Amino acid sequence: MSQDCLRELQQEVSIRAAATADFTESAFGDVVTGYLEEAGLIDGFEACNFKHRGMRIDGFYFNIEDEATLDLFIFDFRAKDTVETLTRTESEQIFKRAESFFEKALTARFVDGLEVAQPAYSLALATLEQADQIRRVRFILVTDAQLSDRLQTIPPRREAHREWVYRIWDINAICSLVTTGEPEEIDIDFANMFGTTLPCLPANQGADKVTSYLTVIPGAWLATIYDRFGGRLLEQNVRTFLQTRGKVNRGIQKTILEDPGMFFSFNNGISATASEAEVEIVKGVGQLRRVRRLQIVNGGQTTATIFNVTKRFKDASVDQISVQMKLSVINADLVDEIVPKISEYSNTQNRINDADLFASHPFHVRLEGIAGRLPAPAIGGSQIQTYWFYERARGQYVNQQAYLTKGKKSEFQIKFPRNQVITKTDLAKVMITFQRKPEIVSRGAQKNFKEFADFIGTRDAWKAKQESFNEGWYKDAVAKMIVFRTAERLVQEAPWYAQGYRANVVTYSIALIAEKLASMNRELDVNRIWAKQAIGDGLREELLRVGEKVLQRIVAAANENNVSNVTEWCKRQPCWMDLKSYVAVSISPALEGELLSKSEATQERRDERLKQRITNDIEAQVHVQKQGGAYWKRMLAWAENSAEITPTDIDILRIASQLPRKIPSGPQSLRLLRVEEKALADAFKP
Structure with a gap:
């Protein structure tokens, strides 16, 4: 599988690099971290290319508030025809460069020597200023090689008051993630991991589909499991809609810190599922020894908060914390059918309408259907009919080709070029940008998708106006996707771009132009963009002009507001307010010709409805x-x-x-x- 997947991944990276004018290794990192973030396996990713004297960093992400954690990313993209092996020695050398950067960033002398406009300065300064709050550093290596047999895990270690944790995403884990949505099964052997089994009571014994158990799991065990598997421990839809890795609940935190003896009484516990459970009867008492494919479907906040306390509060103990757990063991062939339902019904208080916009939501189904039947206009004199591919479930594009012959696979890729694939998170990013909420887009794929889900579900856009989501809406979405991807390439190639903050520059630049057009009761002529499968020169020029101003201003404004991390500043509402007051959008004659009046656009939408x-x-x-x-x-x-x-x-x-x-x-x-x-x-x- 790895060899075929390697070719698929290399093709996707090449297309991403060509589409965004990005360096191939950066494009590789962008592709894979996109998969990781969409799956809720990382909280976010900010590009930061820095190489200097035994140091290297390719990206980072701060999660201080919830997990007291700094993630540092390093990429190892070999781009070879066959899968190579990453040895322990090689991995240690790569990690050493990232470790050196982190240690240097804790010194004012190093920070002062960096160029202020570079993302590495923002990262180093934020690291220095938040040094006392960083309790854990995760060094994350992403590679297209496979791990050697001697390099399956690297144990964490302590440096000063911090824990250093190492994670390698090799080609096998990446391929598993792309095709199945998970890099590996969560297999917990309680006896091996904690030295003992877990007493349990059987519930609905003899049921055809589900066998249930009631148990009480120590809080320290739960924190250890969460530390090992992170957001993957939460069922996929819970990750997406309860904000990736589970937000810290201040009430739960207060109980743990101030009154741990009352935790069991105050807390509702967690609900979990598994595909298998090994239960032994010892002296008449059930003992849970092992579970496979463990997923928490309710209680993400409880789990995350217990873990958070162990990381953020040095003197805190969770030894007195016990958590009741309802475990549902589901037949393996029914897991994908039943687990989302248990997740949905277990989270009714937090639920978004229509089952939280799961992949089976009719909104996604309709878009997938339109994409499959509506060809994109041929361009450049081509006689080949191509289609955009809407991927409503992760890995769909790859999985649909998995069992095709070489010839049929080639036909599929001609009909649905990889550069015309749209994921749910892609769509959310583009649509929320055009809704003029760039600060939300800047918060990352998961939080942004939650906003999009709220728009479709909670705010009843689907239930109230299903007919609005039609071929016209789909063309509009694709046209805006073309605008967004073109802007990414323009910024990447611009002489003023310094390899940093591209994602922020793109979303804010487009949002500023959309804001200006809204104030004029004008809109982009999306049918023109759809017909040409490209944006016009007027919009192209304005995106570049505005983009340069945006980059200059976000760096300056972050400094003026004493925010060391520019990307953190971009996540805040004041950043958006500041840019609207500082950056003016101009409507050139060329851009004027690429617009419609509000009434014209409204009539087109009415006809489509x-x-x-x-x-x-x-x-x-x-x-x-x-x-x-x-x-x-x-x-x-x-x-x-x-x-x-x-x-x-x-x-x-x-x-x-x-x-x-x-x-x-x-x-x-x-x-x-x-x-x-x-x-x-x-x-x-x-």
């Missing part, structure tokens, strides 16, 4: 007729005994039960779909 409404009617009628009259007759019998179904819906069911002699209209068919949804949720048996 009407088309989608008709499409919805047709699709509903097709579904109703496909189910057949006998199906609807059985549902009619069920509905007549249900208090939830209205008399109008019962009348429509009577019509449907007479298929094919009588056929419900489009609007009637849409109502039938809603009735069907209620019926199936209420245990109706078709």
Whole structure:
């Protein structure tokens, strides 16, 4: 698998490097850290290319508030035709360079010697200023080599009052992450890890799909497991919608620090799932020895807060902390089906409407369908019809090619070029940028996707106006994606760009232009961009002009506001307010020709909504007729005994039960779909 995956990864890196004019090694890091952040395996990533006298850093991320942690990234991209092996000696040499940078950054002399405009200065200064708060440094090596047999783990070590932790993402872990969504299974052997088993009580023994246990897990154990696996311990949708690695709860923290004896009484505990559990009976008592594919589906904040206390508070102890745990062991072939449901139902207080915009949410399904049937306009005289690929589930693009022959795989890649792949997090980043919220985009993929999910789900955009998400909306989204990716390349190639803060410059520059257009009741002509699959010269020139001003201002404003880390400044609302007052957007004659009036754009959207409404009617009628009259007759019998179904819906069911002699209209068919949804949720048996 590694060899095929290596070629796929190299192709993706080459396309990313060409699209953004980035160095190949930087593009490699950008691609892989994007996967890691999307999966909730890292909190974020800020590029920072620095090499000097035995030191090297390729990126960083501060998570001081929740985990008292600084992540330092180093890339090892070999770009060879075959998979090479990373030896222990090589890894030690690479890590030594990052360690040297960190140690130097703790000295004022080193910081003062760096150029202020460089991201390395911002990183070093922030490290120096927050040195007392940094309790853990994670050195993260990302490589396209595979680990040698002697290099599976590197034990952590203590330096002064800090813990130094090492993590290597090799080609095997990367490939597993891309294709399955996880780099490795979370397999916990309690006996080996903690020296003893965990007493447990069986709950619903004999159930077909799920076997449950009740147990109490020591807080120190939970912190150790979380330290080892991080955000991966949280079920995927919990990671996304409860903010990646679980936010620290101040109330839980206060109880641990001030009244640990009451923790068990005050806390609701956690819910977890596993695909297998080894339980022994010792003197009549169940003993949980081992679990496979462990995932926490409820209690992410509890887990993260216990871990946080062990890292942030030097004298704090969690030895008195015990946490009740409900463990559901699910048949392996049903894990992917049942775990998201348990996650959804376990998190009702925090839940976003429509099951938190999971990959199966109808919004994603519709976009995937439109992408698959709507070809992109051919450009440059090409006769080849290509499509954009909307990846509603991670790894979908790669997995759809996994079992194709070489010829079929080539056809697939011609039809769906890799540079026309859009992930959910890509889409969220672009749409929130154009909603003029660049400070949220700057907070990272997970927090930004949460904002996008709120827009679609909690704020009822989908439920209220499903017909708004149509081919026109899709073209608009792709056009904005083209704007965003073009801006990335323009900034990367600009003579004023100094290899830092590109992500911030891009989102703020686009948002500033969008803000100016909104104040003028104007919009970009997205249909023009869609037709050309490229932006016009006017927009190109303004993106460059504004981008230079943005870069200058975010560095200056961070300094003026005594924020050592420029990327941290970019996450704050005052940064956005400051840029709106300092950076003026100009509408040149060339850019003027690339715009529409608000009324023109509104009319186009209205026309697209009407088309989608008709499409919805047709699709509903097709579904109703496909189910057949006998199906609807059985549902009619069920509905007549249900208090939830209205008399109008019962009348429509009577019509449907007479298929094919009588056929419900489009609007009637849409109502039938809603009735069907209620019926199936209420245990109706078709």
